[in-house]
Amino acid sequence: xxxxxxxxxxxxxxxxxxxxxxxxxxxxxxxxxxxxxxxxxxxxxxxxxxxxxxxxxxxxxxxxxxxxxxxxxxxxxxxxxxxxxxxxxxxxxxxxxxxxxxxxxxxxxxxxxxxxxxxxxxxxxxxxxxxxxxxxxxxxxxxxxxxxxxxxxxxxxxxxxxxxxxxxxxxxxxxxxxxxxxxxxxxxxxxxxxxxxxxxxxxxxxxxxxxxxxxxxxxxxxxxxxxxxxxxxxxxxxxxxxxxxxxxxxxxxxxxxxx
Numbered sequence: 001x002x003x004x005x006x007x008x009x010x011x012x013x014x015x016x017x018x019x020x021x022x023x024x025x026x027x028x029x030x031x032x033x034x035x036x037x038x039x040x041x042x043x044x045x046x047x048x049x050x051x052x053x054x055x056x057x058x059x060x061x062x063x064x065x066x067x068x069x070x071x072x073x074x075x076x077x078x079x080x081x082x083x084x085x086x087x088x089x090x091x092x093x094x095x096x097x098x099x100x101x102x103x104x105x106x107x108x109x110x111x112x113x114x115x116x117x118x119x120x121x122x123x124x125x126x127x128x129x130x131x132x133x134x135x136x137x138x139x140x141x142x143x144x145x146x147x148x149x150x151x152x153x154x155x156x157x158x159x160x161x162x163x164x165x166x167x168x169x170x171x172x173x174x175x176x177x178x179x180x181x182x183x184x185x186x187x188x189x190x191x192x193x194x195x196x197x198x199x200x201x202x203x204x205x206x207x208x209x210x211x212x213x214x215x216x217x218x219x220x221x222x223x224x225x226x227x228x229x230x231x232x233x234x235x236x237x238x239x240x241x242x243x244x245x246x247x248x249x250x251x252x253x254x255x256x257x258x259x
Contacts, residue, residue, distance in 0.1 A: 001214075001246050001247070001248060002210045002214060002215075002216055002244075002246060002247050002248070003214060003215045003216070003247075003248050003249075003250050003255055004215075004216050004217075004218065004241065004247055004248070004249050004250070005031070005033065005183075005215065005216075005217050005218070005249070005250050005251060005252050005255060006025070006030060006031070006032045006033070006217075006218050006220065006249075007032070007033050007035060007116070007139060007185055007217055007218070007219050007220070007252065008021065008032050008033070008034050008035065008220050008221065008222050009035045009065055009116065009192075009219065009220070009221050010035070010037055010040065010065065010069070010192070010221050010222070010223060011034045011035060011036040011037065011040070011045070011049065011062075011065070011222070012036065012037050012039075012040020012041050012042065012045055013040060013041070013042045013044065013045045014042060014044035014045040014047075014048045014049075015222075015223070016226075017222045017223055017224075017225050017226050018045070018048070018049075018222050018223075019048070020225070020231060021220075021222040021225060022048075022049070022052055022060070022222075024231065024234065024235070024238075025059065026052070026056055026059055026060075028238060028242070029059065030059070030238070030242075030249055031058065031059045031060075031061070031249065031250060031251035031254075032059065032060060032061070032251075033061045033063055033111075033114065033139075033251060033252045033253070034049065034060065034061065034062050034063065035063050035064070035065035035116040035139075036049075036062055036063065036064060036065055036102060036106075037065045037066060037067075037068065037069045037118075038064070038066075038067055038068070038097075038098040038101035038102055038105075039067060039068040039069075039098075039101075040068075040069070041101070041105060046105050046106065049062065049109075050106060050107075050109045053109045054109060057109075058251070059251075061111045061114070061251050061252065061253055062102070062106055062109055062110050062111055063111050063112075063113075063114040063115065063116065063139075063252075064095075064098055064099055064102055064112070064114075064115050064116070064135075065115075065116045065117075065118060066081040066082070066094070066095075066098060066116075066117060066118040067081065067094040067095070067097055067098035067101075068081065068094075069081055069118040080117075080118055080119040080121045080165070081094070081117065081118040081119075081121075082117050082118070082121055082122045082123065082125075082126040082165070083119070083121040083122075083123075083165035084165065085123065085165075086125065087125065088125040088128060088129060091125050091126050091129045092128075092129040092132060092133070095115070095126075095129050095130060095133050096129075096133050099112060099133055099134075111253065112134060112135065113135065113136045113137055113253065113256070114135065114136070114137045114138075114139055114183075114252055114253070114256075115130050115135045115137070115138060115139070116138075116139045116140065117138075117140060117167075120140040120141040120166075120167060120184075121162075121165040121166060121167070122138075122140065122161075122162060122165065122167050123161060123162045123165055124161040124162070124177060124178075127161055127175065127177060127178035127180060128178060130178070130180060131178050131179055131180060135180065136180065136181060136256070137180060137181045137182070137183055137252070137256050138175070138178075138180045138181070138182045138183075138184075139182070139183050139184055139185070139217070139252065140167050140169065140182070140184045140185075141167070141169065141184050141185055141186070141188075141219075142169045142171035142184040142185065142186045142213065142217075143169075143186065144186045144208055144209045144211075144212040144213060145208075148169075149212070151163070151168070152168055152169050152170075155168030156168060156170065159177070161175075161177045161178070169182065169184055170182045171183065171184040171186070171213060171215075172213060172214070172215055174257075181256050181257065183215065183217065183252050183255055183256060184217060185217035185218065185219035186205075186209040186212075186213060186216055186217055187202070187205045187206050187209050187216060187217065187218045187219065188205065188219050189202060189218060189219065189220045189234075189237070190219075190220060190221050190224035190225070191221075191224070192221045192223070192224060193221070193223065193224050194224055195224050195225060195230060195233065195234075199233065199236055199237060199240070202237055203237070203240055206218075206241070215255050217252075
């Protein structure tokens with residue numbers, strides 16, 4: 001049995017794509033973990049997502065996605081936040097600041113157990129800071145191909161947490177380097193701004209991931225789904241997933257082993 005979960009990144013402001021995205025998954029009764037960027041939040045965004053979450057708590061989970069989803073690296077803007085060898089104290093401060101914002105703005109609607117680092121970039125200091133702040137689960141990326149799986153195996157044997165801020169994934173395991181459980185995405189429906197163009201290519205990603213891992217995470221960014229054509233594509237993709245045999249759908253929280 002393949003267990004599928006959906007993760008939607010970059011939640012903040014209230015936009016038409018966010019409204020349509022949330023409504024679509026609620027109509028289909030499919031759970032989604034929404035990764036919220038604290039400094040992207042607006043009052044309208046907070047009011048909308050909290051209202052939806054409180055009446056659909058089993059289908060909407062609100063987690064933390066960095067603090068501001070950007071930084072300067074060598075004087076240049078980067079959409080990452082924890083790459084570049086930032087000191088532990090700096091990372092800890094930003095992670096704690098983001099968590100405090102979400103606790104204050106979301107109250108009991110905030111799920112502080114899961115953290116997604118922007119661009120899936122992190123190092124040992126990031127992991128230590130997440131553990132110190134009270135997070136239990138890391139969600140990043142797992143690329144299900146021979147090259148990356150070899151890198152993951154060798155990296156784990158050598159005790160590496162990352163290579164040049166690119167994580168050495170331990171998807172489906174409790175990480176020995178920090179004690180966090182890792183539940184990462186392995187199907188990429190968009191790149192943050194543009195969706196996959198062909199349905200067959202996206203379904204091939206799903207098939208490949210299913211052949212390698214039991215828990216298959218689908219990453220989406222609602223800002224990439226804008227037009228009627230986009231949402232028609234998304235509906236057809238979800239139709240295909242829901243018609244598959246030996247597939248079940250879960251929130252990320254349901255897939256984290258209970259201690």
